[in-house]
Amino acid sequence: MRDKTHPLDQEEVMAYLDGELSVEEATRASEHLGDCRECQELAANLQGVSRHIAAWQVGEAQPGMTPAIVSALQEIEASAGRSVGRGSSSWQHWFTLAAMPRWAWAVSVPVLLFLVMAGFLTTGRYASRRQAMTAISAASQTAPAPPSRPQLTVEMDEDPGRDRLKAPQAQVSSNMEYAASTPHIAGPRPAEDNATKGLSFASSRTMIARTAQLSVIVKDFDTSQRRLEDILKRRGGYVGEMATSAPEGADRKLTATLRVPSNQLDAAIAEVKELGRVESESQGGEEVTSQYVDLQARLTNARNTEQRLTELLRRQTGKLDEVVTVEEKISDVREQIERMEAEQKNLSERVEFGTLSVSLSEERKTQLQVMPPSVGTQFHNAAVEGYRSVVDGIVSFIVFLMSWGPTLLLWSAITFFPARASWRKLRRADA
Amino acid sequence: MNTRWNFLAGRDITDTCNASCSGALEEEAPATMTSDEVLMLAFQRGSREAFDELYTRYRNPLYGFFRRRLNSEARAEDLAQETFLVVIRDAERYEPRALVRTYLYAIALKLLMSEWRKRAKDGPDIDSVADPAAHGSTVSDLWVREGLQKLDDSEREILMLREYEQLSYGEIAEVLHLPLNTVRSRLFRARMALKEHLAPSAPTQVRTSPHESAAPKVSNPIEREA
Numbered sequence: 001m002r003d004k005t006h007p008l009d010q011e012e013v014m015a016y017l018d019g020e021l022s023v024e025e026a027t028r029a030s031e032h033l034g035d036c037r038e039c040q041e042l043a044a045n046l047q048g049v050s051r052h053i054a055a056w057q058v059g060e061a062q063p064g065m066t067p068a069i070v071s072a073l074q075e076i077e078a079s080a081g082r083s084v085g086r087g088s089s090s091w092q093h094w095f096t097l098a099a100m101p102r103w104a105w106a107v108s109v110p111v112l113l114f115l116v117m118a119g120f121l122t123t124g125r126y127a128s129r130r131q132a133m134t135a136i137s138a139a140s141q142t143a144p145a146p147p148s149r150p151q152l153t154v155e156m157d158e159d160p161g162r163d164r165l166k167a168p169q170a171q172v173s174s175n176m177e178y179a180a181s182t183p184h185i186a187g188p189r190p191a192e193d194n195a196t197k198g199l200s201f202a203s204s205r206t207m208i209a210r211t212a213q214l215s216v217i218v219k220d221f222d223t224s225q226r227r228l229e230d231i232l233k234r235r236g237g238y239v240g241e242m243a244t245s246a247p248e249g250a251d252r253k254l255t256a257t258l259r260v261p262s263n264q265l266d267a268a269i270a271e272v273k274e275l276g277r278v279e280s281e282s283q284g285g286e287e288v289t290s291q292y293v294d295l296q297a298r299l300t301n302a303r304n305t306e307q308r309l310t311e312l313l314r315r316q317t318g319k320l321d322e323v324v325t326v327e328e329k330i331s332d333v334r335e336q337i338e339r340m341e342a343e344q345k346n347l348s349e350r351v352e353f354g355t356l357s358v359s360l361s362e363e364r365k366t367q368l369q370v371m372p373p374s375v376g377t378q379f380h381n382a383a384v385e386g387y388r389s390v391v392d393g394i395v396s397f398i399v400f401l402m403s404w405g406p407t408l409l410l411w412s413a414i415t416f417f418p419a420r421a422s423w424r425k426l427r428r429a430d431a
Numbered sequence: 432m433n434t435r436w437n438f439l440a441g442r443d444i445t446d447t448c449n450a451s452c453s454g455a456l457e458e459e460a461p462a463t464m465t466s467d468e469v470l471m472l473a474f475q476r477g478s479r480e481a482f483d484e485l486y487t488r489y490r491n492p493l494y495g496f497f498r499r500r501l502n503s504e505a506r507a508e509d510l511a512q513e514t515f516l517v518v519i520r521d522a523e524r525y526e527p528r529a530l531v532r533t534y535l536y537a538i539a540l541k542l543l544m545s546e547w548r549k550r551a552k553d554g555p556d557i558d559s560v561a562d563p564a565a566h567g568s569t570v571s572d573l574w575v576r577e578g579l580q581k582l583d584d585s586e587r588e589i590l591m592l593r594e595y596e597q598l599s600y601g602e603i604a605e606v607l608h609l610p611l612n613t614v615r616s617r618l619f620r621a622r623m624a625l626k627e628h629l630a631p632s633a634p635t636q637v638r639t640s641p642h643e644s645a646a647p648k649v650s651n652p653i654e655r656e657a
Contacts, residue, residue: 061494
C-alpha cells in the first residue's frame with residue numbers, strides 16, 4: 001500500500017487493468033481510479049508499457065502442416081481404424097457402462113428419459129414455430145407476425161471512460177454484456193455489408209406490398225384457364241396456390257393465388273379482366289418500409305452480436321459451463337437471425353411480387369339427362385340393394401344383441417324367480 | 432480489452448465436461464465457435480477436423496511464442512510444428528482439467544527449454560546468429576526487445592506470456608508452476624522495470640544492429656523457482 005488514502009495497492013491497479021479482479025474489487029478499483037490522479041498516472045504508465053510491448057510484432061507461420069505432422073495424423077487415423085476393426089474400444093466402453101453401480105443406473109435412466117422428453121418437447125415447439133413461419137411465407141398474404149426483439153441488447157454507444165481505463169469484469173454475465181455492448185471486435189462480414197446496403201436501399205425508396213383480388217365469370221372455362229397460365233408465364237409470375245373444382249351438375253370453378261412481379265401486376269390484372277365478365281375486383285397496398293428497415297437494423301445487430309460472441313469464444317476459453325453458456329447464447333442469436341432472415345425474405349418477396357387472387361367461374365349451363373339407366377343396370381342395382389339390406393339387417397340384429405343382450409339377460413335372471421313364484425301362486429289360487 | 436474470462440475460479444472442468452462434452456462431440460463437426468477443450472476431446476476420439484481447427488487456431492500464436500524467444504525464424508517454425516506433433520502423440524494423455532491453451536504453452540515452454548539446453552551444450556546454430564527478422568524490424572521493435580533483454584529472466588517470461596500470449600495470471604502460474612501472487616508481483620516488477628528501460632531515452636538511441644538485438648534469452652524460470 002503506497003498511502004493510507006489509496007484503498008488498493010499498485011499491483012491491484014495492474015490486476016484491474018488486466019481484468020484479473022473480482023467484480024466487487026473491480027468496481028472498487030474503478031471508483032477509486034475515477035478520483036485518484038496518482039493511480040490514474042500509474043494506470044497510464046502500465047498501459048503505456050503494454051502499448052510499447054505490443055509494438056513488437058512477428059510475422060505469421062508458414063501455411064500448411066509439415067510432412068511429419070501429416071504422417072503422424074495418418075498413423076493415428078490408421079491405428080484408430082484398426083482399433084475400430086477389432087472393436088476393442090467400443091466394447092470396452094460398453095463394458096464400462098455395464099459395470100456402472102446400480103445407483104448410477106437409477107439416477108441416469110430417469111435423467112436420460114427426462115432429457116429425451118424435454119428434447120421432444122423442445123423439438124416440437126421449434127418445429128411448430130418453423131411450421132408457422134413456413135405457413136406465413138407460403139401464404140404471402142397476411143402480414144408477418146410482429147417479430148420479437150433479440151434478447152441480447154446491443155448498445156452501440158461506448159462509455160467514454162472505458163478507453164482511458166479498461167474496466168474489466170470477471171463474471172460470465174458481464175462477459176456477455178461486454179460481448180453485446182462493445183462494437184466491432186472484428187470487421188463486419190460480407191453478409192453484413194449486404195445487409196447495410198439493403199438498409200440504405202430500403203430507406204431510399206418506399207416499399208409497398210401490393211395485393212389484388214379478381215372474380216371473373218368466363219364462358220369457356222378450359223380456354224380461360226390456359227389463357228390465365230399464359231398471362232402468368234408472360235408476366236414472369238408464378239402460382240402460389242391453385243385449386244379447381246368441377247362438381248357434377250354445377251359450374252366449374254378455379255381459385256388461384258398468383259405471384260406477379262409488382263411492375264407487371266397492373267398489366268396482368270388488365271389481361272385477367274379480359275377473360276370474361278368481372279364480378280368483383282379489389283386492390284390494396286401495404287407500406288412495409290418501416291417494418292423492413294426495423295427488421296434490417298435488428299438483423300444487423302444480431303449478426304454483430306453473433307460475430308462478437310463467436311470471436312469471444314474463439315479467442316478466450318474459460319470454464320466449460322461458461323463456454324457452454326456462450327455457445328447457447330450464440331445458438332439463440334443464430335435462431336433469431338434465421339427467423340429474421342426468413343421474415344426479411346418474406347417481406348422482400350411480398351414487395352417484389354404482388355399477390356393476385358383470381359377466381360374464375362364458369363357460366364352455369366344446366367344439362368338435360370336424356371339417357372335413363374338400362375334394364376340390366378336396374379336389376380343389378382336392385383340385387384345389390386337387396387343384398388345390402390339383408391346384410392345390414394343381420395348386422396343390425398347382431399349389433400342389437402351385443403349391445404342389449406347382457407342387459408336383457410341380467411334383468412331376466414333377476415325377474416325370473418319372482419315371476420315364476422307369482423305365476424305359481426296365481427295358478428294355485430285359481431285351482 | 433474490457434473483460435476477461437475468469438480463469439482463476441475453478442480450473443477443473445472434468446466434471447462438467449464429462450456430462451456435456453460428449454454430446455457436443457457426437458456431432459463430429461468442429462465449428463469455429465467450439466471451444467478448444469471440446470475440440471481436443473473430439474481429436475482424442477479421432478476427429479481429424481478437430482485437430483485441423485486447433486491447428487488453425489494455434490499455429491500463429493505458437494509460432495509467435497517461439498519466434499519472440501528464438502533468433503531463428505526457421506527454428507521457431509520447427510518448434511511450433513513440433514508442439515503439434517507432441518499434441519498428436521500424447522493426445523490420449525490430455526485430460527480436460529487443464530485448458531488446451533495452457534496445455535499447449537506448457538508443451539511449448541518445455542520444448543523451448545530443451546532447445547536452450549541444446550544450444551548451451553552445442554553452441555548456437557548458424558542461423559540463430561544472423562536473424563533475418565531483425566532486418567525488417569522497426570526501431571520501436573528493437574527498443575522493446577532491448578528493454579525485455581534487460582529484465583530478470585523469470586519476470587521477462589511472465590511479462591511475455593501475459594502480453595504476447597495473453598495468458599491470465601492463473602494460466603501463467605500453471606504453466607510456470609509458480610504461486611499466483613508471485614506471478615502478479617513479478618509481472619508488476621517486470622512492467623515497472625521495462626517502463627524504466629523504455630523511458631529514459633528516445634527510441635532513436637537504441638542499437639539497431641541485428642546481431643546485437645537478438646531475441647531475449649530467457650533462462651528456465653521453472654528451474655530458477657525450484
